[in-house]
Amino acid sequence: MDTLRGIESFIRSVEEGSIAAAARRLGITPAAASQNIARLERDLGTRLLQRTTRKLGMTESGRVYFDRVRHIVHDLELAATAISSLQDTPRGPLKIAASVAFGRHVVAPLVPAFAARYPEVDIELVITDRVTDHIAEGIDVSVRFADQLEPSLVARKLATVPMMICASPDYIARKGRPARPEDLIHHDCLIYRFAAHGRLFRWTFLRDGLLFEPEVHARIVSNDIDTLTEMTMAGAGIARLGAFIVEPLLKRGLLVPLFGPSSGADTAITGHAPFDFYACYLDRHAQTPKIRAFIDHMVQNLKGRWSGA
Incomplete structure (x- = not known):
């Protein structure tokens, strides 16, 4: 049991970044968590953590041990929840x-x-x-x-969200409305960059059932959708945004759809690759x-x- 307490204190300290934070998560005192880790290190005959006043890091032995035991606490939690799952009340x-x-x-x-x-x-x-x-x-x-x-x-599917190409009324008044996706190369486009892998969000379309990707002018790039939305409403350019963001703004007249059935443009052209x-x-x-x-x-x-x- 002492070994399990030590492993749990060690894993949570690494995950939380400090022994104090691990102790709060475990509902024990920092001193108790530190003692648990010290006993574990003594039993293993090696130091697992490097402790300084500002930073907590793993030794080489600690990294090897963490990779081997990180699943143990989770498996114990699953075992406990498996028993509690016999009851129907979520808690x-x-x-x-x-x-x-x-x-x-x-x-x-x-x-x-x-x-x-x-x-x-x-x-x-x-x-x-x-x-x-x-x-x-x-x-x-x-x-x-x-x-x-x-x-x-x-994975269980929750929803399919259409993507919409839109701009503010102010931008359209100043720069005009693109008649077709190929016209986007002559407009200021606001592009999303995926935070996870750094690639730009591609703008693809369907015309009469055929997929194509026109060249666009990436005037502004950001890794935050809400930032792009704010800039689009401010008239900075044209953006491709999810319907869950755009629909309320369309109703308020803050954005205007550029392609698709509700845009007044060629209804044979639609946005592709919904999320x-x-x-x-x-x-x-x-x-x-x-x-x-x-x-x-x-x-x-x-x-x-x-x-x-």
Whole structure:
């Protein structure tokens, strides 16, 4: 049992970046966590952590040991939740990760109703565009688009979100409206750069069933969708944004669609490659009542939300 306590304190210290933070997560004192690690190091006959006043790092032995034992705490948690899953009531901590734009605009607004329905579930929502590690970061469920899916995760589809090309009325008044996608080369385009791999978001279209990608003028590039949206509304140029961002702005007259049935342009031209979003979790044994309840909540609230989905 002392060894397990030491392993748990060691793993959480590495994950949290400090022994004090690990102690808070484990619900023990920093002194107790430090003692647990010291006993583990004594039993192993090697130092696992390098401790300074400002930084906590692993020794070479620590890195090897961490890679070997990092799954142990997670497996113990799964064993405990497997027993509690015999009960039907969702309860306990639920850590959710979601990409920044979809997390802010879609996931976060749905969390309060879920929390109200399940008062015994304590929720942590992590908003980030990097790909999260379910085991190392203690993530119960992550909301990802198709490019972020991993074969080690079980994925359930939540929604298909159409992409829309749009600009502000001010920009159109100053620069004119492109009649066809090929005209985008003569316009100021605001392009999203994926944070995970650094590639630019491609603008592809369908015309009469044929896929094509016109050349565009990347006037402004950003790795944050909300930043691009703000600049688009300010008249900086044309952007390709998800319907979950654009639709409320269209209703308020802040943005105007440039292609597609509602744009007044050639209806044979439509945006292509909508984003599919998925709820992901580690394995079927990890689908505890709280995870299942959250995913069901998302599916129920997103069903049929986008007409182009």
